Amino acid sequence: MHTGFPLNEACNLQVRKLEISDKSKGFVELLQQLTVCDAISDEDFQKQFQELSSLGDDHVICVIEDTSCGKIVATGSVFIEKKFIRNCGKVGHIEDVVVDRDSRGMQLGKKVLSFLTDHARSVGCYMAILDCRNENKAFYEKCGFKQKEIRMVKYFI
Numbered sequence: 001m002h003t004g005f006p007l008n009e010a011c012n013l014q015v016r017k018l019e020i021s022d023k024s025k026g027f028v029e030l031l032q033q034l035t036v037c038d039a040i041s042d043e044d045f046q047k048q049f050q051e052l053s054s055l056g057d058d059h060v061i062c063v064i065e066d067t068s069c070g071k072i073v074a075t076g077s078v079f080i081e082k083k084f085i086r087n088c089g090k091v092g093h094i095e096d097v098v099v100d101r102d103s104r105g106m107q108l109g110k111k112v113l114s115f116l117t118d119h120a121r122s123v124g125c126y127m128a129i130l131d132c133r134n135e136n137k138a139f140y141e142k143c144g145f146k147q148k149e150i151r152m153v154k155y156f157i
Helices: 020-025 027-032 042-053 108-122 134-142
Strands: 005-008 013-017 059-066 071-082 090-099 127-130
Touching: 013 108, 020 027, 020 042, 020 059, 020 071, 027 071, 027 090, 059 108, 071 108, 090 108, 108 127, 108 134
Parallel strands: 090 127
Antiparallel strands: 005 013, 013 059, 059 071, 071 090
């Protein structure tokens, strides 16, 4: 049973939460368009899916499926950080937003961000944050985000 809703009847696009069957619909291959993402066995995918699902509203992965061909064409995730500051507030961290290269220009990234930020707001987050490449800054600004501070990173592998 799908919990999503059609975006555009003509294009057969549906935005919804990730389902276990989405591995066979190109979900992993879509992530490979974003960053390093090796092949994932069915067993490992199922384990990771179950672990993330057990987090409930604290970790949500959004997908957009083109139901006419059974392909995942966009995705993004949000995880909820629980803090002590701001009255034990919550922050939504948006990650891994990607639109299939053949489906860009259809406002799908905007739809994914809307789904994720609506979720963060609905669970009581006081803000949503994300990191992006400089070339994507204008897109995120159009979606209501603004630059703040500087990102620092330390890789362990």
